[in-house]
Amino acid sequence: VPNGVWVIVGLLNFIAYTLDGVDGKQARRTNSSTPLGELFDHGLDSWACVYFVVTVYSTFGRGSTGVSVFVLYLLLWVVLFSFILSHWEKYNTGILFLPWGYDISQVTISVVYIVTAIVGVEAWYAPFLFNFLYRDLFTAMIIACALTVTLPMSLYNFYKAYKNNTLKHHSVYEIMLPLVSPVLLFLLCTAWIFVSPTDILEVHPRLFYFMVGTAFANISCQLIVCQMSSTRCQPLNWMLLPIAVVLFVVTSGFAPTSETLLLYVLTAFLTLAHIHYGVVVVSQLSRHFNIRPFSLKK
Template structure:
């Protein structure tokens, strides 16, 4: 298992020809954050590898996850449950860590260009870890709302809203060759950091206090769903391309965001600048994500012991790990210009486990699946899928390092900034 190779000759050949292209339409990022990051990166020593910066930011999100989870594993603090308290310093530290991680994510590419060490590995490493970070950051906020205001079912759908917002950006790039940087990303990171700091200063109960008779949880949900629908531009753009009248109607309400959406996928088909895939191939990256949503939703509603309500943290970790694996494989495919997977091997394991959990044993004269057994299956899934995903990531990084003759976390002396074709890589 540990010697398994995940990258084919076609993958590696595609990485050799890869050119990074992105469009950042966020004025906040362009006029505030990038100047700030340009200033910060001046203080980073030239011997610090960009991937080390990326990994450090990721580990801060993991640290936050463990720290908050230690005090509020079941999201009971906001419920006012006796014996559950998050020290305010924990939330303040978490808020600072989110901002630092966000800053490190903004300067890793700048450090790569400064040191002349830009490679496709940097982008893959960055976005691959981002797919996992998206899980942790959302879980922080669940501790501020609690399970009374935010039951497990609603956590489930919010989680998938976050997944889609991340995934659809890479779905777009898979079909257009252009990475459209979501304009909402900067606001989300600032909001998460600010929210945790406010909760640390004034106490987490602030976020369960009704405003005009409605709890903040509802406002956050509405913002996420509305903003998510506007930033899910790849799928919407395809619908616009197929149904022009629908575009005219939607643009009346949403205007500029939809024009941006049309600009990328629709124009790529009109001007023949994208991959020009047939419809079934264009939507191929979405099949495993929708499969994950279907299987996890079935388990959520048909679990004999209401397993997500019992342990929402581990339930989300299972779906998040599979989602990250799906995302990483899509990123590899888009960067190497190869065909992405129409399904994911981890989904077979997940599906098999879920079928066992929801199987109607009493109909065949057997005892209903107990909570202990279902929790054991859940925790086993977390362990197996996490190890498998780690192996995939470790192997892909190792194979790319070997192919490009580089090291992941150190800078070789006289390492060139140019790829094998002699053209400078660009990575933001």
């Protein structure tokens, strides 16, 4: 990869992070803040999670000094659950608290790209302290942010709402409802990895990650719509069904040589379905609020 590409990627990542942080302020400044903007903001963030994780770990590679595809899969889920946890919190408390772990990660990613342009990817392969590699440092940072910032703050804010009697839901089932689909998605995809006859994650890691990230984004977007409209979250997202069907076909031996094709078809189907969902929801919200997407004109 040419050094200039790393510079461009680093700058674009920082610009995207900056714009992601100021869009809400700009909307309030122009008196154009609506639930549609919130859906755009956090809905796109939910889909971007997979890109942030996979691209930054591409600098470390998959060799002895890199990251195995399964470890990266688990790290992706740490990030995804951290994301959904904040929206689970808002679903139950009505308040969205975004921990600063996200800010640290985005600045760090941008710096890594710029440094890579200067020193080359080979610099990340050498130990930085004793026998600890840079990939170990990044892994520790992701897990530490999730366990010491995101999870404690969400639980603390949930506890405060409980003590103040301001929770929007009171039964354990209703409280945990938004987490059912993400957990099932994790179980289905993890089961696929373990029973795959062609070792699908090893052969097509990026495609598998993207499939997981797309299904997760749809689950997140539907949760965001529920929390904005104060409606009940559905326990099962429909995208779990085609994933379960593919898993059944793979494990049953009906198509032992077509697993890669099934993954491609499934990913394309989920992607088109998620885009269609986004277009329909944006159109409906635009008509409801009598606004135009991407425009301040009424």
